Amino acid sequence: MDVLCESAPNDDDCGTRYSSSSSEDDERRDQGVAMTYMTLDSILNDNSRMFEFLRSFGVLANKYVCATCRKPMSCVKVATTRCGDGLMWRCAKDKVWRSVRKGTWFEKSKIKLKSIVLLTYCFCMRKSVQSTCRITGLSDKTVVDWFLSCREICSALMKKRGKIGGPGVVVEFGESSFGSNKYDKGRWMAEVWVWGAVVCGKDHGELVLNVVEKRDARTLQWFIEEHVENGTVIYSDKWDSYEDAEEFDLQSFAADHNYQFRNKVTGTMERYWKEVKRVLEGGKRRRSGLQSHLDEYIWRESVFVHGCAFHSFMQSVGALYVPRVED
Incomplete structure (x- = not known):
C-alpha cells in the first residue's frame, strides 16, 4: 500500500x-x-x-x-x-x-x-x-525498559520452538551455577543453578538453558521430557547424583522414552557455559531476570547463521503480534 x-x-x-x-x-x-x-x-x-x-x-x-x-x-x-x-x-x-x-x-x-x-x-x-x-x-x-521488552520477545520465541535432539542424535546435558558474586551496593546475589542441553557437532548448536528451582530427580525428568525428543542419546557425567530408587528410576525413565544415557561428555556444554557467562558478565544477574537473558542468548545463537538478527527479530515480532486490521 x-x-x-x-x-x-x-x-x-x-x-x-x-x-x-x-x-x-x-x-x-x-x-x-x-x-x-x-x-x-x-x-x-x-x-x-x-x-x-x-x-x-x-x-x-x-x-x-x-x-x-x-x-x-x-x-x-x-x-x-x-x-x-x-x-x-x-x-x-x-x-x-x-x-x-x-x-x-x-x-x-x-x-x-x-x-x-x-x-x-x-x-x-x-x-x-x-x-x-x-x-x-x-x-x-x-532504553532498559525497551531492551526488557525485546528479551520478552526472545522468551516468547523460545517457548514456541520445538524440542532438540531426536533418534540417534547426541545431546550433551550439564549444569552450572550463576551468582555468588558481589553485586551492587555491597549485596551478594544468591546462587542460582541453570541446566543446559546442546546438540553436539554443530557450530551454532541447538541449545536449551533453564533456571531451575531444585537440582533433584523430578526436575531432571521434567527438563528432559520438556526439551529433548524421544530416542535421543544423552551424554552427562552427572547421572550418579540423580540415582535415587525411591524418587527416580533412571532406567525405567530411559526405557519409556527410548533415551540412551551415557556417562561421558564431549566438552560442548562446558564451552557454552564459559561463553554464556562471558556474555552475561560472569552471570551476575538478578534471579528474576536471568532466564530472559538466557533466552536472549539462545535466540542469538539460533539466528546467527540466518543473515541478519535485526531482520529476523522484526519478522518474529510480526508473527507474534499480528496487527489487527479493524477496531
Missing part, C-alpha cells in the same frame, strides 16, 4: 520501497546484523519508507478498515504536531482517523516509531545502554 500525503498527495517520494544496502563492516558481521545504521537512519527519516519498511516485516498492517463504512482506510502523512509518527489511517468519507500503530506491538508505547526501531536495532546489535542512549537521545530507563 502506498502512503498518501495529506498536504501534497502527488509527492513522488510517497510509497518509496525499502532497498537494503549491500555494504558490511566488521562490527555488523560480529553481531549478525547485515544492515548499517546509516541505511536504517535514511529509511526512518522518510515516513513513507519507514511505513513500507515496517509493513514488509508484518509489524504494521497493510490496511485498516473503517468502523463506519467498513471500507479500507488510506495511510496518509500528517503533521508531527498532530501525530508524532507522521502517519495515520484516514477514511475521507466518514472523517475517521486511526494511528498506524493501532492493534500492533507498538500500540501501548509512547515512544516515536523511529525511536522504537532504533532501540530494537541497538538491541540486536548488542549495544550497551549508554551507547543506545547516545544514539537515540532517550533516557537510560527508557
